[in-house]
Amino acid sequence: MRNPIKNAFAISALFAILAPGLVYADDASDASKLYKAGQLNEAIKKIDAVLAQKPKDAQMRFLKGIILTEQNKSSEAIVVFTKLTDDFPELPEPYNNLAVLYASNGQYQKASAALEMAIRTNPTYGTAHENLGDVYAKLASQSYDKALQLDSSNSTAKLKLNLVKNLIGNTTGGTNPKLNPPAAANVPVTTPPAPTPATVAAANNSKPAEPKSNVKPTSAVSDKDTVTNAVESWAKAWSNQDVNKYLSYYAKDFQTPNGESRSNWAEDRRSRIEGKGKINVRIEDLNIKVEDNTATVKFKQYYTSDRLSSTSRKVLVMTKHDGKWLIKQERSGS
Structure with missing residues (x-):
C-alpha cells in the first residue's frame, strides 16, 4: 500500500521549472498524477516522454528514480540517482537515496560513502546525519558479530553487540541482522537541496529500519x-x-x-x-x-x-x- 504522505506533492510548485510548451507541461503533469494514483508503469512512460524533450530535467529524473525504487528495480534506480549526482553534485538528495538503495542491498560501505557526500554537500542535512548513524551502527554490529565468531568468550564484544542491536531495533537475538527489503518511502513537502526527511518504514520492528529516503523532486517547493x-x-x-x-x-x-x-x-x-x-x-x-x-x-x-x-x-x-x-x-x- 502506498503511503498517503506521498499525496503531499504540491502540484503548482512541482511544475515551477517547466519550460513553456503545452505538450511538455501536460506530460509532466500527467506523470505526477499517475504517480500519485499508484499507476507507476504509466507514470514512467510519461516521464520518459518528458525526458525525450528535456533530458536534463532533474525533477522528472528524480521522480523516475523514486518510482523505480518503489518497483524494487534498485539497479535501475541506482543508475538514475548516480547520474543525478554527476549532473547536479550540489544536491544532497540523490546521494541520500543512493544510500537507501545500497543499504537495502547490504552494501553498507557504499551507503556510508554516499551519505558522507550528502553531508559534505549540505552539512545541515539532518536526514543524512541520522541515516549515517544507522549505517555506522549496522557496520559496528557486523564487526562485533565477527569478533564473537572469532572468540565466543569475548564478553565485551557481546555486550557491545547487544547494545548496538537494541539501538538499531534488532532485539530478537541472533547475528548479522539484515535491513528490511525496500519499502515505500514517505514523501514530505520540502525544498531541495534540503527537503524534510522521509522515513522508510520497517516491515518488522525486530529488524533495523532502513535509512530514510527523501523523494521530493528538485525545485518541488521553494x-x-x-x-x-x-x-x-x-x-x-x-x-x-x-x-x-x-x-x-x-x-x-x-x-x-x-x-x-x-x-x-x-x-x-x-x-x-x-x-x-x-x-x-x-x-x-x-x-x-x-x-x-x-x-x-x-x-x-x-x-x-x-x-x-x-x-x-x-x-x-x-x-x-x-x-x-x-x-x-x-x-x-x-
Whole structure:
C-alpha cells in the first residue's frame, strides 16, 4: 500500500521549472498524477516522454528514480540517482537515496560513502546525519558479530553487540541482522537541496529500519534553498580552485563584466584562480528574491588568499536552466 504522505506533492510548485510548451507541461503533469494514483508503469512512460524533450530535467529524473525504487528495480534506480549526482553534485538528495538503495542491498560501505557526500554537500542535512548513524551502527554490529565468531568468550564484544542491536531495533537475538527489503518511502513537502526527511518504514520492528529516503523532486517547493545551495557550491568550487566546476555555475549567456567573449573571460578567470596558493571565499547575509525563473542574490563576500584580503557586497542574477540555477550577471555593489 502506498503511503498517503506521498499525496503531499504540491502540484503548482512541482511544475515551477517547466519550460513553456503545452505538450511538455501536460506530460509532466500527467506523470505526477499517475504517480500519485499508484499507476507507476504509466507514470514512467510519461516521464520518459518528458525526458525525450528535456533530458536534463532533474525533477522528472528524480521522480523516475523514486518510482523505480518503489518497483524494487534498485539497479535501475541506482543508475538514475548516480547520474543525478554527476549532473547536479550540489544536491544532497540523490546521494541520500543512493544510500537507501545500497543499504537495502547490504552494501553498507557504499551507503556510508554516499551519505558522507550528502553531508559534505549540505552539512545541515539532518536526514543524512541520522541515516549515517544507522549505517555506522549496522557496520559496528557486523564487526562485533565477527569478533564473537572469532572468540565466543569475548564478553565485551557481546555486550557491545547487544547494545548496538537494541539501538538499531534488532532485539530478537541472533547475528548479522539484515535491513528490511525496500519499502515505500514517505514523501514530505520540502525544498531541495534540503527537503524534510522521509522515513522508510520497517516491515518488522525486530529488524533495523532502513535509512530514510527523501523523494521530493528538485525545485518541488521553494527555489530559495536551491539557489542558496548553488551559490554556496559556487563559492566552494572557487575556494577549492576547481575552475571547471566554478565555471559550470555560469550560464552560456553570462554577461561578462567588460563585454569580452565568454571564452576570453573564462580563461582570465582560470589564470586568476589556478595555482594561486590558498584561496578562501566565504559568503554571508544572503538575500534572495525569486521571480519565475530569475533570482537576484545579494550577499557579503569575504575573499582571502596569500596575497589579498577583501570584503565586498556582491549581486548575482541567476536563471534556471533545466532545473539548475546558473549565473547570468555578476557585479559588485548593493
